[in-house]
Amino acid sequence: MYDVAPRSEALPPLPGVGYKPQHWTDILNNPAPVAWFEVHAENYMGDGGRPIAQLRHLAERFPLSIHGVGASIGGAERLDPEHVARLKHLVSWANPASFSEHLAWSTHDSHFMNDLLPLPYTDATLQRVCDHVEEVQEAIGRQMLLENPSSYLAFEESTWEEPAFLDEIARRTGCGLLLDVNNVFVSATNLGFSPQSYIDAFPLHRVGEIHLAGHEEDHDDHGQPLLIDAHGAEVAEPVWALLDYTLEQCGPRPLLVEWDNDVPDWSVLADEAHRAERALTSLPTQARA
Template sequence: MKTDLAACSEGEAPAPLFPARPVAGLAGTSFKPQHLKAILSGPKPLGFFEVHAENYMGAGGPPHRALEAIRRDHPVSLHGVCMSIGAPQPLDRAHLARFHALVQRYEPAFVSEHLAWSTHDNVYFNDLLPLPYTEMTLMTVCDHIDQVQEAIGRKLLLENPSTYVLYRESTMSETDFIRAVVRRTGCGLLLDVNNVFVSATNHGFSACQYLADFPLAAVGEIHLAGHAQQSDDEDGPLLIDSHDRPVADAVWGLFASVVERAAAIPTLIKWDGDIPEWPRLQAEAAAAQAILDRTGIHARSSHAA
């Protein structure tokens, strides 16, 4: 299916022009409207902000006024959660049109979506569900990414999932699947380090080995977040990608190892539940920035040598 760009743009208001701002080597945070006053009244943060695209798909109102105020002074990353890239049915053309309009309106530094599915027929599931890693799924995912990239006119970053079940019919590893997607579509990647740790713990594989096999050269952005721990039916550890607490020490360690190998990739602190006050979120971003600055310099020196 080819996307009609004219149809996507039909009826749009002229897009405001925002300044291009550098994002390389910076740490940022999720943008929450309750932090707007503190962000605008305090010292200007050095990093960038990320928003969920679906929260800004209305035509105007307070959400857009807040985001425009942020975008005037900061780079923004646009993160989709409802595209259902892995679903077998066609993409929702109306949703894709709204997504495209947001990209035009805010000129984000990054545009991303998830390697997951959340729709079946006319039903929407409020979750990011895992995929079987098969050739048929690969064809579907690549076709959908091609459609999104054609519609928005730029590279999409694809985020690795956090998973709680695996499919017996999978014929390739997750990293092999992701590598094939990048090769076929030319898309980039959003590496969520917390998702790697959550999935590794839940399924009993090595997070370090996963990252060693991950195509870091395609990574344009990194996510860090907190997770909750529960117990499964056999009293084993079950981690939930909850985004409602600080980044765990083990995840910080994995992040530092990634920066050692790939230098200072722009990194975002995700915090979507039990939202703290702005200084607490700033402190998490500052910790990420310190690792980017310290470890990234060492990595660049090592590569030069």
């Protein structure tokens, strides 16, 4: 196991949002209540230009969370060494307070799929994911967080429940976990389980970040509800309620509002961050301990 520890300059247990260049001026003028920003690693792997300059300036003013979407941690093949090298370079100069990736796969042979695809929870998959997590942590020289996916199907060959699978990965590798509450709600609706029971089973002591996002509502071929993790709307009311339930169990955590598609004006995103702030500050005293 790689001997890792979270950075001493950890993300604060306050609201953050995903950084979008169209909000640059608003952020410089009045970022409140946002205390930190997330960026997607793959958008900043170049050598220069305005995106890199803006990220360097952002990193001087705010704690950063770098969120990878392309490593294919759950993929059957070895990790792309060029991608890992670019990731190492980005993390070295941006020096984020947090780095995370997904429990998913997105590559096959030399092809990259523009999606985060599910994997069966078996002993063989567990070992492969652990190997990939350890490789990334060795490369970047720090702990990473692994995010629970949004699911639209379940594999018959799975022998692990998802919370236990993630807990075992963290135990073996020393990684932390990123709990996406919207993903929990989406998966619970699509697969027919209780989101509160999932939270009860989740190893909350390992959680370094909590994420929120909007989803789209649809129906499958049998007329049953089907939720899509679309990141293009306000956080739904049941997801806010599930967040309250989660925070009552684990206490305050860095809390990110994601909005990646149909990005609104800064004022709309700031309103969502204000609501996240209220969720954190309205916790009972015992939950804050």
